[in-house]
Amino acid sequence: MPSNAEAPPPPTPLRVPVADSHTHLDMQSGTVEEGLAKAASVGVTTVVQVGCDLKGSRWAAQTALDHEAVHATVALHPNEAPRIVHGDPDGWSRQGARQPGGDGALDEALAEIDRLAALSHVKGVGETGLDYFRTGPEGKAAQERSFRAHIEIAKRHGKALVIHDRDAHADVLRVLKEEGAPERTVFHCYSGDAAMAEICARAGYYMSFAGNMTFKNAQPLRDALAVAPLELVLVETDAPFLTPAPYRGRPNAPYLIPVTVRAMAAVRGLDEDALATAISANTARAFDF
Numbered sequence: 001m002p003s004n005a006e007a008p009p010p011p012t013p014l015r016v017p018v019a020d021s022h023t024h025l026d027m028q029s030g031t032v033e034e035g036l037a038k039a040a041s042v043g044v045t046t047v048v049q050v051g052c053d054l055k056g057s058r059w060a061a062q063t064a065l066d067h068e069a070v071h072a073t074v075a076l077h078p079n080e081a082p083r084i085v086h087g088d089p090d091g092w093s094r095q096g097a098r099q100p101g102g103d104g105a106l107d108e109a110l111a112e113i114d115r116l117a118a119l120s121h122v123k124g125v126g127e128t129g130l131d132y133f134r135t136g137p138e139g140k141a142a143q144e145r146s147f148r149a150h151i152e153i154a155k156r157h158g159k160a161l162v163i164h165d166r167d168a169h170a171d172v173l174r175v176l177k178e179e180g181a182p183e184r185t186v187f188h189c190y191s192g193d194a195a196m197a198e199i200c201a202r203a204g205y206y207m208s209f210a211g212n213m214t215f216k217n218a219q220p221l222r223d224a225l226a227v228a229p230l231e232l233v234l235v236e237t238d239a240p241f242l243t244p245a246p247y248r249g250r251p252n253a254p255y256l257i258p259v260t261v262r263a264m265a266a267v268r269g270l271d272e273d274a275l276a277t278a279i280s281a282n283t284a285r286a287f288d289f
């Protein structure tokens with residue numbers, strides 16, 4: 001393994017524990033127990049495990065049942081919905097071609113998400129939303145249909161809605177408005193600018209910042225963080241993706257949350273304990289832990 005792919009060293013522990021509001025333990029190396037222990041050792045005592053397809057959503061629900069420190073969300077990822085409808089000859093999962101299943105297959109998958117969303121240890125529905133980066137125009141209709149269905153499921157079960165919004169800000173905001181957003185809505189890996197943060201603030205949407213807010217070219221994200229109401233700010237890893245600087249390119253995991261919390265505290269001009277206290281309360285409120 002090249003040295004730049006080694007796991008970054010554990011950061012100095014946080015004094016005030018926080019939750020990683022969005023992670024994918026099933027895509028990280030090592031066991032769940034190891035990942036949770038490493039995270040807890042630096043003050044990341046809770047994680048939200050996010051499902052992206054049926055298998056991952058079932059796994060998230062079971063892992064939350066097995067571990068006090070894990071809460072689950074369940075969904076079909078915005079890039080998963082078109083794959084179910086149209087099939088996936090060379091998609092990112094690389095698990096081979098899937099037969100196109102049409103709208104009926106999507107409905108069946110959504111019914112299973114609905115069943116999982118009813119479980120008491122499942123705290124949210126997501127990640128859902130729109131992704132115009134990985135999915136082309138031919139997948140838009142399936143994606144939007146799936147997004148609307150997830151909003152309805154979240155509202156009916158009184159769960160948080162976890163939004164994945166990639167290059168689709170205007171349409172995500174439009175669909176939320178048309179459907180009526182659930183009481184608790186979280187923009188995971190917040191990627192809008194300061195103007196969009198004002199819109200989210202007015203709507204009461206939570207904004208969860210990931211390691212990419214530390215990147216050199218991410219000034220618009222830092223500008224958004226600077227104007228977001230403190231009570232709507234969350235932190236996440238989206239691990240194994242988006243490892244914060246200076247570890248960009250190396251594997252991410254929940255134990256690296258303190259790196260991002262410190263970068264966020266600097267942007268807000270807050271000491272890290274004050275920010276961690278706010279984030280901790282916000283995450284518990286957003287997901288109803």
Ligand SMILES: [Zn+2]
Binds near residue numbers: 165188189
């Ligand atoms: Zn996402």
Ligand SMILES: [Zn+2]
Binds near residue numbers: 022238
């Ligand atoms: Zn994610």
